[in-house]
Amino acid sequence: MGIYRDLILPKLCDLSMRNDRLRPYRERVIGGAEGRVLEIGCGSGLNLPFYRAAVREILALEPDPNLLAMARHVPDSGMQVNFIEASAEAIPLDDRSVDTVVTTWTLCTIPGSAAALSEMRRVLKPQGRLLFVEHGLSPDRGVRWWQDALTPIWRRISGGCHLNRPIRSMIEDAGFRIDRIETGYMRGPKPMTFMYEGSARPK
Template sequence: MGFYNDVILPRLCHLSMRNKQLVPYRQRVIGGARGRVLEIGIGSGLNLPFYGSDVNEVLPLEPSHALAGMAHKAKHADGFSVRFLEASAEEIPLDDQCVDTVVTTWTLCTIPHADVALAEMRRVLRPDGQLLFVEHGLAPDESVRNWQHRLNPAWRCIAGGCNLNRRISTMIEESGFRLDRLETGYMRGPKPMTFMYEGSAQPR
C-alpha cells in the first residue's frame, strides 16, 4: 500500500529523497491526528516524524513485509508508542470502535477493494473519531480524466496496483463517512497522476 507514497509519487514530481513537496501535505494531515492512531499503508514510515503531542499511540498498518521492516527503523518523536500491524486494510486486526484517528496518505489508490478497507476503517473508529486523508485520484477536467481512464490499465501494472481514476471523496462518502473538510487541486507534476484530495471525515 505504501508503494505510491514511497516510490511513484516522488519520482513523478522529481523530488529529492526527502520528498520536500509532500511535506506540507504530511504536516497538515498528520498534524490533525490525536489519541490512538491507525495509519493505513505506513510504507517505509515517512509520516512517523510528523506525529505530535496530541498522539499517544500509533498503529502503523502495512501488508508489505519489506516496507514494514523499513518503517521499523524510521524515527519518530518521543511521547507516543508505536505498534506495527503487518496486515491488509481489508481485514484490520483491531476491535470495533477502538481508535480515535485513521490516517491514509496516498494509499486508497492501491488497495484492491478500497470500499471494504474504508468500511473497516469506519468499523475501528470511535463514533467521535476522524479519518484524515490525502490521496490522488480522478480529476475534474474532462481532458485529464480521459487520459486517466486511458492510462489506468497500463499504469496499474507498472505502479504497484495504483489506480489513477478513483473519485476519492465519493468513495469515502459512500462508505459511511461525512466529509468535514475537502480541498482539491493539482500538485506539480503530470496532471493525470497528481490531482489531490485532502481533508477529514467522520463516521455517520
C-alpha cells in the same frame, strides 16, 4: 499499499509529484491526528516523524513485510508505535477502538478499497476522524480521459496505483460524512496530481 508512495513515487518524482512537494500535505494531515491513531499503509514510515504530542499511540498497519522492516528503523520520535502486518481490508482491531485513522496516498492502491474504507469506519470511535490526502479522479473531462486511458498501464508500473479513483464519493459511500475537503492540482502532470485533502467522520 504504501509501495507507490514510498518506493515508486520518489523515483518518478520528475514525472509526477516531487516528494518535497508532499511535505506540506503530510504536515497538515498528520498534524491533525490525536489520541490512538491507526495509519493505513504506513509503508516505510515516511509519515512517522510528522506526528505530534496529541497522539497517544500509533498503530502502523502495512501488508508488505519489507516496508514494515524499513519503518521499524525510522528514528524514534518518543511516541508509542505498534507495527501491524495486515491488510486494510481486514483490520485486526476491535470495533470503535481508535480516535483517528490516517491515510496518505494509499486508497489509490488498495485492491478492495470499499472494504478497506468500511473497515476504517468500523474501527473508528463514533466521534473519531478519518484524515486523508489522496490523489484521484479530476473534475476536468480532458484530464479524466487521460486518467482512464493511463490507469491500466500505470497500475502495472506503480504498485497497483489507480489514477482515476473518485476519492470523495468512495469515502462518502463507505458511510462517512465529509467535514472538510480541499481539492486541486499539485504542480506536475495533471493526470497524476489532482489532490483530495480533508477529514471525515462516521455517519
